[in-house]
Amino acid sequence: MFILKRQDVEISSIQHPKKDQQVPILNYQGQTFRLITVFKASQEEEARALWRDLTDNRGKACVLLEEPDRFSVWGKVRLDQIEQDTGGHNKNGTYIQGSLLLLQAVYLDIDELLGTRQAGLFEKDIADLLQKEQFPEINSLEAVNHLVTTNPLDLAKLPPWQEKHLIILLQELHKLGKTYFGNANFAHQLTDTLQDMPEPERSLFMTWLNQSSLSTLWQ
Template sequence: MFILKRQDVEISSIQHPQREQQIPILNYQGQTFRLLSVFGATQEEEAIAFWRDLTDHRGKACVLLEEPERYSVWGKIRLEQLGTEPSSGGTRGSYIQACILLLQTVYMDVEDFLGARQAGLFQKDIAKILIDSNFPQVQSTQAVQQLLKIDPLTNSDFPT
């Protein structure tokens, strides 16, 4: 599909929905890819052959990431597919991450457009709603402040 350079992509990681491990994720122009294989800098031909086999012969949507110290092959995925493995219980972790990201985005927009005072009032209102609704692991305004500051893409310590 594509041969890319490191500066063209964004690499992050997310928590695997079933196991206690991080999964490397590559983002390129709105598409998401999962790491399939890594090759050393001296294995350029092997990396290209593996990538071509996946794209040309198996019909997979893949990218080859070319870096100075290594080559890596990434296969296209949809993030919701990570939670659909057998006995996963769905994509609950992904939904929690998405909800936290949305909450943080709205909070930052309120702060940017309306100022710090309104952002503080928004934070208090959200805290009141979550506490009154007996939201899990949110018993104080400090817990809401923590939700607004954590990075849910790299931190797996968020409410269940």
């Protein structure tokens, strides 16, 4: 829809009605846009690709904002939509959900493309990793099976993992994925993998991912 510079727009924030966080808001010519995700300055190609996908393929009204040190993508909203927004998890819960969606997507791809036996081996590899790194509440293969076969958005209780656990999980998941598939193409389907997340949570997770040490792995 629009490619804009910082001087073209007004950026502010409003308090989320249900969470202890501020929601970034971009105003342009009387229209309101909400932050979807942020990219580093070196990720211009990825930022433009996401913006084009959202506008051309999904019919969304979006802004690509070019700044000297970063690019960001914003989606059009009404302020009353934000005021009615009722998310169920805090920031860390959203990071856990997003990480589990990536884990589950890799597992399902292995099962579909490589077969049930390979999916079982992958499940065991994940169980060994999580137990070796002493992830809370992971003490059996059954616990891992529950995580890879149950939609994280439907889990009544998320595992009590911290950010350090998620960094380890996604680093090792990327290594395992490359081992099973022979390349890292599986890691470049982030938008499709996270499409079931509500947009505010998806935006929050992708921003965290892009600003972390994982940004070069999952794009």
